Amino acid sequence: MNHQKGSKNMSTLSSNNSLVSNIVGKQTNDLIFIIYSSIIGSILLALSSKIQIPLTPVPVTLQTMVLLVMSMFLGWRGALGATILYLFQGAVGLPVFAHGSGIIYLFGPTGGYLFGFIVASILVGFLAERDWDKSIILTFCAMTIGTLVIYIFGISWLAFLKDINTAIVFGLLPFITPDILKICLGSCIVAAGWELKIKYINKI
Numbered sequence: 001m002n003h004q005k006g007s008k009n010m011s012t013l014s015s016n017n018s019l020v021s022n023i024v025g026k027q028t029n030d031l032i033f034i035i036y037s038s039i040i041g042s043i044l045l046a047l048s049s050k051i052q053i054p055l056t057p058v059p060v061t062l063q064t065m066v067l068l069v070m071s072m073f074l075g076w077r078g079a080l081g082a083t084i085l086y087l088f089q090g091a092v093g094l095p096v097f098a099h100g101s102g103i104i105y106l107f108g109p110t111g112g113y114l115f116g117f118i119v120a121s122i123l124v125g126f127l128a129e130r131d132w133d134k135s136i137i138l139t140f141c142a143m144t145i146g147t148l149v150i151y152i153f154g155i156s157w158l159a160f161l162k163d164i165n166t167a168i169v170f171g172l173l174p175f176i177t178p179d180i181l182k183i184c185l186g187s188c189i190v191a192a193g194w195e196l197k198i199k200y201i202n203k204i
Helices: 002-013 019-024 031-048 063-074 076-091 103-107 111-129 136-161 164-171 173-199
Strands: none
Touching: 019 031, 019 063, 019 173, 031 063, 031 076, 063 076, 063 111, 063 136, 063 173, 076 103, 076 111, 103 111, 111 136, 136 164, 136 173, 164 173
């Protein structure tokens, strides 16, 4: 009886549904879906880290936008799996980070942002499973929350390594405008994804 009640409570927290899971006919808690999502998502994160505008000490890349859009598309489990797999790949030496690789890289200037990816993927993916992804305004809000989480982790770690002034000047201010633009673009991508699904895929 308690087990059934607990399962019912969990189902009210998450729909176990996302755009991609809806398209492939799976739920976001399906193990096969999570495995495939993790592999493909980690590849996308690695590729997006290479598209960058170099700044010091943290480069501006398309990676945060890819992370946020991926989280909205996959839900929190697939996005979390992709993020952890991506960080693992970099930690063991694969060239998936913006600059460098290895476990030491995770504790360098960008380390806080990378660990912030984990929490952001969970939060944004969870909100997507709460149907925030079906509204462009709520999608914008979800992505903004995710970006703020990444900022908090990134700036805190950078301030620990350097100082708070350096963290704000180099780890926050250069990113505000690009990140607003990336959130806007990402929100449009998610909205377009649902629009295409409704117009074309549903008719197949």
